[in-house]
Amino acid sequence: MKRLALLLLVLAGCAAAPPQGTPKPPATAAPSGPPPCPATLIAGGDPIEAESLYGKPVARVCVIGASDDTRRAAENVVSLKPGDAVDAERMKIDLEAIFRLGVFDDASVYGLSDGGVTLVFVVRERPRIGEVVFEGAKLLGDAALSKKFPIEKQAPYDPARVHELAEAVRDEYRARGYESCEVRQIAEPLDGGLVRVKLKVTEGPLRRYAKIAFKGNAKVSEADLQKAAALKAGKPFVQEEIDRAAMVVAALYYDRGMIQVRVNVEHGPPQKDGGLDVVFSVDEGDVFHVGALRATKLGAPLEKELLARIKARPKQTFARYVIAKDVQDLRAWFESKGQRVEINPITDVDVKKKTIDVTFEVEAVP
Template sequence: MRALGFAIGVSCVACGAASEGAQGPATETNSSAAVGAKAPADEVVCNASLRARGSNVRRVIIRGTTSREVCASIRTMAGRPEGDAPIEADVRALFGTGRFDDVAVNEEEAVVDPPSGADGAREKAVDIVFVVKERARISKVDVTGVNDPAVLKRIEELPEPAVWLDPSWIHIRASWLTFALEEEGFRHAKVSFDVTPPKNGTSAVHFAVTEGPRVTVGALKFPGLKVAKEEMFRERLALAPGQIAPRDAIEHDAFVVSAALYDVGLIDCRVRPDVTESADKKTVDVVFNVEEGPVYKLGSISITGEGKLADGAYASILKELKKGAPFSRIKLLQAQDAIRALHEKKGVPRAIEPETNVDPKTRTIDLKLWLVAP
């Protein structure tokens, strides 16, 4: 028998990560077996070739499991030269099923039966044997220590647990629980887990949660506002004092502030949210640090394209887009809608495609509104 040197393994559930790469020679096993002999109880023969001789693969075996389903992961075929076998890819495919802690490969001598040599001696071929260590099945997953209804609802909506005791799955689930607790205001929650020793091939996974105090918003701050005013966006904010501060709400409000600044010509603005926790760890101040940048104003404004009406037809619409006024994305969108409605009314429907030319030196934006036939 010769160990081929391909192995991938996981040494412990607590470490939570698979160590990948060569693990040294596999444990030697009794390998000589004639084709057609009854397979041991803990192995399956995925495929075999009665005509294989010499260095050709006689049988492809998985030892350490009784499930033939795993043969679907194997691409090594009996009857072909051993050197052509995609062994490393097969090892990774077996490990990728999540079913095994360890996968190693042996090249074992296979005796051809019946004898076919001129002197009656038995000819030999090669068996490729994947030696696997099967993981325990997960029999039960439970979570204790969660009292908040919102977190409990999130847990109820979780997908079914993994079938096999995969350390990476356990750590992903623990990380998800921590994230869910933080999103519901439990910023200092702790999540631990333990796994029962395998019994009859199964193990239970238990997650223990310590929620800790719920943290709410103390204040919302917007340092750096000069041209823009807080009342321009306050009503559109998702956050408010006394409420929790989930990440998506913070991101939403940063976008709301940016959009409000953009609509007063501050197109180079930057908004950087930051969270500052109070000394007693009961509240957080959410600080939106603002860099306004220069105000950009409207330059030239024109309408062009097929089906353009007389200039006077657009006068009442374009009065909201005066040259020299601060650039406003909202007013631009409103003007586009009005022009589109005007063309519908005239029986010459057109789509509107805006073209902008930004001049950083003069801090102006020239607008050209293209009329496009549908």
């Protein structure tokens, strides 16, 4: 949690007046230079508005609440130095720089006004990791997980970093067919300011593909769709593979002119043996054809020569891979002439006519 607060802390006492006639103590010289950094910050005195310190010169910058090493690290990233003017934006930047070190979980800045302004950055160090344990990892085993997903002991305990590790362990299980696997992170305090990091794994049941089926496909064969999806019955069920297969199936339709295709994936409840029937439901849509072909930002003779070199032709079934190959070949053709260009194919879809006009926009690259 970041806090930006400036307080005037006044250390003052009230003593009885000396009896009359008592000799006055000898005067002491006023201390030179800014006051030393406080060991701790004790609330007291009269709070003042932060704005009243803005613009005043900084006399000293202190960092308290940290060990020597982390204190020096924090001091090194603080940009405000003695002689600089107190500036709220720079203090905010300095707090952010302290947090980016990754060793503190809290930091605040206070101002002590005693002639000049002493800026005191109060920090709280993160506990260090003393032990890392896995619990419930029967399939992969504690030792294997510790080796594959190491956490350095004595490193600062960063909950976000440990959360990323827990997600990585979970994803490892899900990639093996344990789709319902969950991993919970627990931090247990130990002596000496250390924590034990425990990753508790709930593996869940193994799921497999029982059957891969398609419905709604009239223009593309079952065999072509099965080949594109590349999923096999009996293999572990992996959601990422399902998502990838749906995109590949849609791409197959795009390359056959069916640019409005929709692919949805459904699966019922698991069978007793963990098998899942996966069904790809396809709404194919209409077949679109190539309409007009153009090239821009070229003279008429060069445009004619360029269009003669491409494979796409009007009235052909529109295929994205053909357009992509034409762009690649045209770029190579320009390079053979000593010209570097960027070619961007712009499409214009006419839903009523079921055509797609393609304009090859050619830009010279310096």
